[in-house]
């Protein structure tokens with residue numbers, strides 16, 4: 001478990017992290033999201049004792065990093081994959097880490113196998129691709145068999161196979177009861193990998209929720225209807241928009257997307273009005289949409305169109 005209590009970091013006038021209080025629990029993958037400059041790396045660095053909080057604290061199993069007796073055995077991290085000597089082989093890099101931390105050499109071969117680098121273990125790391133560096137960084141994080149793992153952008157530079165490998169690895173680490181905390185800008189990947197999401201913007205906590213709950217709250221979740229009766233569809237849209245908290249988007253002449261009502265409610269109303277339907281299906285919000293809604297206010301360098309992407313927000317139909 002990682003515990004943050006009022007965690008704050010100021011650099012001069014910049015508040016990089018602003019009073020974060022939350023628990024990052026074991027046995028699940030917690031995704032860490034936020035726009036560029038939101039404070040994710042600074043938060044991770046403070047958890048790992050690489051930066052000191054201005055106020056508050058970050059604890060691993062109840063202790064600050066500096067008080068851990070065997071840090072590498074308690075927390076493993078991948079921050080900057082390329083932070084190693086390029087002339088060294090992958091194996092020697094891990095061996096020196098192992099030696100410093102009293103870890104047996106056979107563990108080095110085990111983690112090299114886990115990350116799929118056995119065949120290139122004796123080659124100079126300087127010739128590695130970014131994906132191979134990432135794998136080596138993950139190997140270093142796993143070396144001490146720690147209960148807490150922190151990965152900053154672990155899929156950065158990986159091909160689709162590598163991305164899937166990271167997903168399966170982090171899921172299995174969480175299934176073993178470990179605490180897994182990872183950041184990524186790849187929203188679709190986060191939706192597949194994480195159980196819980198922590199979203200920050202301008203250093204502040206915007207959400208700490210299960211992914212399923214975030215998706216359910218998104219205004220983009222809704223019901224899609226298609227009908228061969230445009231008049232009927234318009235009448236249905238009119239009736240729906242008369243209700244509170246309902247939004248209807250017209251998509252061409254024969255389709256609408258309704259948010260704020262269930263499939264059952266919309267289907268029953270269509271039946272009542274005698275509107276024939278060719279499609280009646282739930283539309284789930286994507287994590288990307290839910291995230292955009294959460295962070296729209298706190299994007300440091302964004303423009304309105306970058307915030308909402310190509311699609312405008314759902315609007316009320318003009319019927």
Ligand SMILES: Nc1ncnc2c1ncn2[C@@H]1O[C@H](COP(=O)(O)OP(=O)(O)OP(=O)(O)O)[C@@H](O)[C@H]1O
Pocket residue numbers: 011014015016034035036037038039040041042043
């Ligand atoms: N050493 C530093 N000195 C001054 N300001 C810093 C320092 N490190 C980070 N900052 C500032 O703190 C804020 C948070 O930065 P941080 O790197 O933690 O964000 P991030 O969420 O990791 O961003 P990204 O997604 O771009 O990696 C930014 O405004 C950044 O410019």
